[in-house]
Amino acid sequence: MSESPVSHEPPIYRRIADGLRARILSGELRDGDRLPGENALMAEHAIARATARQALAVLINEGLAVPKRGSGVYVRLFKPIRRHGSRRLSREQWGQGRAIWDADTRGRPFTVDRVEVVLERATEEVADVLESGEVWVRRRRYSVDSRPVQLATSYFPAHLVQGSAITLADTGPGGVYARLGDLGLPPAHFTEEVRARMPGPRESGLLDLPGGTPVIVIARTAYTSGGLPVELNEMVLDSAAYVLQYDFDA
Amino acid sequence: MSESPVSHEPPIYRRIADGLRARILSGELRDGDRLPGENALMAEHAIARATARQALAVLINEGLAVPKRGSGVYVRLFKPIRRHGSRRLSREQWGQGRAIWDADTRGRPFTVDRVEVVLERATEEVADVLESGEVWVRRRRYSVDSRPVQLATSYFPAHLVQGSAITLADTGPGGVYARLGDLGLPPAHFTEEVRARMPGPRESGLLDLPGGTPVIVIARTAYTSGGLPVELNEMVLDSAAYVLQYDFDA
């Protein structure tokens, strides 16, 4: 029960990380600037290699820095794409033959790759939402400025879209929503569920995410005016690349 | 230029992490279960302490596990609160003297603490949005099941709310939106901007976040029917505690 007047100072690696963070947030170190590396920190603070690494790991895990093998650790910025919820899905957008995504990138060039269109048995969750045991699944990856920013997987009830262009790689002008319209099933109502978490190794690889970057996961369900669910779209976004915007009335 | 038939196997710590992750995702290890600790991994795989720690750090940084000092590393679940965007702010909610938050917790008890109400000079960003140089600032922390889940900071143009209960700790029945109504400034339109990132040390402390937990940051601006901005609310949510839901029409 001895009184120990220990000052409860944070550990060395934390104090070093705090110092570097302050220099980043104050603007002294700007986006893309090189941070002092492991060797520099070892010399400057007279610490061991592992301790210097630990300090840098703090900033990397906070998403404020990104390591480049063989080169150094660099300050990292937040330059997001603005993604509109309510507004971007307005009928004017897709009713006139334009893809939804256009509204997202605001003129920045984007590309789609790794497109895969297959017929599958629905998982329990998907079957519950779409009220269908068999689904057409469209998987693809979106990139902006040749940087991957989003993975998307769309599910459609097989019996509704069988034979339409939705089952093909190229869905034609206006995308899948225009095709749903052709089928007499235009989406009228949307529900988006949004959460955030750290990526798994697969997502991390496909989106080329540095450590410390969470993903935003959006599950969007599209319903016809009659309340029939016609699409479930699961999107995984690089959180460093996006800001979501939702507008609504009281 | 020698051809090296190296199999590019992932490093030891990654393979161990992959194995543990698989056991978690398969359901073999359930929420709250104890993972093999550092000593167990060292013995089982004949590796050094640091390597075992590194393997566990992967899962901790992915948010799949949470370390308890002196006890062990435990599997961690995702049991979110559902937060409604459009629906929860409908006029019926706050027009009848109920606080907005009620709709969030679905009957689960919640508490507010660390309430702070002060008059401040607006930062540049806040001044831009609210078109006001001086603002009343309301800071508070929300907890559910005595666990902190959200930090919120609301800004009000000082000249609009001066003298109202908005400048007091207790805003009375219906909360600040009811008071804005009393002032003839009922919110009619909302914009929410949503992003996700890793928390800083301050947020990490106030929300008691384990490693590997991102935060969701929501900036909500409330406008009157005339388009006058009357509130800017910056919310920082524990991403492991929330799912956001937005409903809207095409």
Place this chain on the structure above:
DNA sequence: AAGTGGTCTAGACCACTCA
């Protein structure tokens, strides 16, 4: 070729939890 981060070993002492 020199410097960087990535991985790993083999120790050490500490604070904390739990039976």
Place this chain on the structure above:
DNA sequence: GAGTGGTCTAGACCACTTA
């Protein structure tokens, strides 16, 4: 008091980047 995770040292070899 035994076991746990938290911090730290002092080395080592590797792959990669940059010049």
